Amino acid sequence: MPLIVVSSPKGGVGKTTLVANLGVALARQGRQVTLIDFDVQNALQLHFGLALKNRSGYVARAVETADWRRNIVAVADGIRLLPYGTADAAQRRALENALVADGAGFLRNHLGAILAERDGIILADTAPGPTPALEALETLADLRIALLLSDATSLALLPRVLEAEQPARRDRRPPQLILNQIDLRRRLNRDVAAFVRQRAAAALLGTVRQDESLAEAVAQQESVFAYAAHAGAAQDIATIAQRLDRMLFPDHETVPRANTGHN
Ligand SMILES: Nc1ncnc2c1ncn2[C@@H]1O[C@H](COP(=O)(O)OP(=O)(O)OP(=O)(O)O)[C@@H](O)[C@H]1O
């Protein structure tokens, strides 16, 4: 199934929040969604209420566990999560070393069974900046999404994110861009969004409004769709999910799964 990797050169821009809620949006459209957490913060599970009851994940025994599917948890209708889990320094280093040595091969081995499943979409959440995990994931990815804010420093990073300055990588499709936390009352936000639309329209997958509902939803350990379905950010993320679906499955109709409203 297609693997989508979400990354950002900057920390704290909203990757984990987006992965969690985009996963819910895709599941609400009828897709089977598998979320994988590649960040030691282990924060993706907080969006699904696993924090207290679940300390386990794939990292503690990443090398020894042949098929990481055994660490997968069903967290909502149509959504499975592979949490990073609690891991000590030696366990984290073992994973890091394997990723540095042959990251793509290592991930292909341990995620092979999931990647080979016919239906669904995998969304990978990553730590900020360049990491061995991101490098390996990007080799395997069917689609890469880079998340930025609509501010001056994000704008300065745009050429690097879109890889316009890296001719050696031109064989690879550049990442799709999402601008997050746009506040239309702020002129700088509007200007940056307009600039990106003008200069990189084909790469712009969508924009997400600044919306406290997203932060409030995770505080309640639920998605923005469950917490405030009519929030602006929920609409924005649903729109992005529809575009993604069309990009990944251009020839297929979505067959809605029975939605019991627990997402
Ligand atoms: N569109 C938005 N509107 C308002 N707040 C948002 C929005 N998106 C994310 N946030 C908030 O921004 C903060 C950072 O979000 P998040 O943890 O998802 O970022 P991250 O990129 O995963 O961070 P890190 O780089 O540390 O992994 C959180 O408090 C989250 O609720």
Ligand SMILES: [Mg+2]
């Ligand atoms: Mg994060």
